Amino acid sequence: MTLDTTDLTVMRLPSSPDGDPTDLAGLAHATGTRFILAIFVNLAGKPCAKLVPVEAVDELATDGVGFAGYAAGAMGQEPKDPDLVAIPDPSSFTPIPFVRPGLALVHCDPYVEGKPWPFAPRVILKNVLAQAAEQGLDVNVGAEIEYFLVNKDETGGLRTADALDTSRQPCYDARDVTRMYEHLTSISAAMNSLGWGNYANDHEDGNGQFEQNFNYADALTTADRVVTLRYLISVLAEERGMTATFMPKPFADRTGSGLHMHLSLWRDGESVFPDAADPRGLGLSKTAYAFIAGILEHACALQGVIAPTVNSYKRTGATATSSGATWSPRHATYGGNDRTHYLRVPDHNRVELRGGDGSANPYLAAAAAIGAGLDGIARDLDPGEPGAGSGPDTLPMTLLHAMDALAADPVVCGTLDAAGTGVADYFTALKREEFFSWHNSVTPWEVETYLTAF
Structure with a gap:
């Protein structure tokens, strides 16, 4: 088709x-x-x-x-x-x-039974946004959707759908983009026909990896569009005999796929983030810094929501890729236009949260990030100087570590429980079960490492 x-x-x-x-x-x-x-x-x-x-x-x-x-x-x-x-x-x-x-x-x-279901992600986000509205704040979110186009080989292993996409540094390669022209333009045309404002489509850092962008909107609309776009990308890729995967790390030696979120707060139609007099030089207001500080303080628990799979921690824990960079944060820091930080400040109107990945539920991810930032505002927190954060080696190393951090964080748990109690406990139990299901399987790595080691 x-x-x-x-x-x-x-x-x-x-x-x-x-x-x-x-x-x-x-x-x-x-x-x-x-x-x-x-x-x-x-x-x-x-x-x-x-x-x-x-x-x-x-x-x-x-x-x-x-x-x-x-x-x-x-x-x-x-x-x-x-x-x-x-x-x-x-x-x-x-x-x-x-x-x-x-x-x-x-x-x-x-x-x-006639009442909004508190376990429904869209209901959860709407309740967190209502909390922001009580403080006179509206939240806008932009989302960057990264994914791989793959097929399975005769042994069931994954391979890049484009057999010619093999270079060591394929990011932005015009030839790779052109070979996927029909797929990329079909998605772009679909987004623009809906008025979403697709403004760029590019080859990302991993072989077979792409990103397609659309304009920011209010948080609920953007979350809806992430769900819609994943569906469109998946279905239209299948029409061309490919599988689109949002799995965070489908290839051990390639860059993983993120779901980066650009967040901004508004009051009466005006952004509350800019302040030209900012002594730190980023052009941000005290409110923006407090919002940043809240996200950094809750980063470990937040990872359990925005990086919610076993595979997520193969992305954030990566030390090297074939291209030379992982593009995934390992520490909860913030800074200016620097993609190595957990929170990047591209300009004075927004902050980019880079810890989330393709497995993140967009409603929960937005709700948890907003809730953490609002806590920073409520407590008048300060993140310190750019380049600072909550210290080295603070992001969880596995899904189990992330669930431990989440369970111990009443603020991030509170965002999951925004529409009713019990959701955070249910979510952490599900994810712990997911971790142990993986942990109980015997992997090829174990066979290769231990079969004749003793």
Whole structure:
């Protein structure tokens, strides 16, 4: 399936016929939609959906659509529990005819017995944003999505989908980008048709690794778009016989894939970050420094949310790659336009959190980072001089270390529990189980190292 970009016009979200942008049925009919994916993600980031025909759009809008929560996985339910009902948010309605003609998706907030479900990531983020709003603050977020395009060889091992993408330093290579032109331009055209403002598509530092960028927006919209874009990239890559993986470290000798988040705080339409009189030279306000300090103070616990898999710590723990750099922070420090820091300050309007990776749930990642930063503001913390932070070797070395740090941090746990208690305990238990499941497996490294060592 090839997307003909010449026929794509900008698909701005229309109002319904009566002018009400919250009328899901009107939006569906105005865009020629025939089927709607009612979608949400579980705590692990898995996209879950039901395909609803437009003939049932009124029922979807009014009553939502039911799921067996336990079957969806990582939603805090057992088989005996009542249905999880996904209630659509019409403001997130997204026509995606480039995937299938007449198809659209809408992001949903899961409810149980008429109440927002506290284990639902989108519900959690909305509650953290409400806490920020109580302080008169709005949060904007930009996200950088990195991924690899791969295939499996005859032995089941991974290989780069582009067999010619083999150079030692492939980052930004024009030839590698050109060979993936159809894939990259189909994704770019899709984003721009939706009005997201795709402004760059590039080959990243690892062979087979790419990044596609879009304009920042409010935190909830950006998280929705990360979920949508992962879905689009995956589906359109499959159409071309490739697998798109957001796995943090699919190749031991290559750079890992991050989910870098650019965060900024606003009040009454104005950013509260800039201050031209900043004596530290970064152009930041006291509020911005307090926000930075909060993230740095909670960095170890935060890693458990923004780097939530066993594989995540192969990325942040890497010492070398074939290209010569890992581009992954190992220490909780901050600085100016320097990509070796956990928090980079590209300019006076934002900070870039570089510790997150492709396995991060965008709703939880944003919620935890915002909550940590707000704690810094509430306590009037100061991060010290640029280049400083919470000391050397502070980021967790494994998922288990990260879960220990998370469990001991009431602030980051509080962000997970923002919509109801018990989520943080459930999340850490799941992730500890994930670590021990990996730990209990025998790896090729162990066989190679120990088989005849004794």
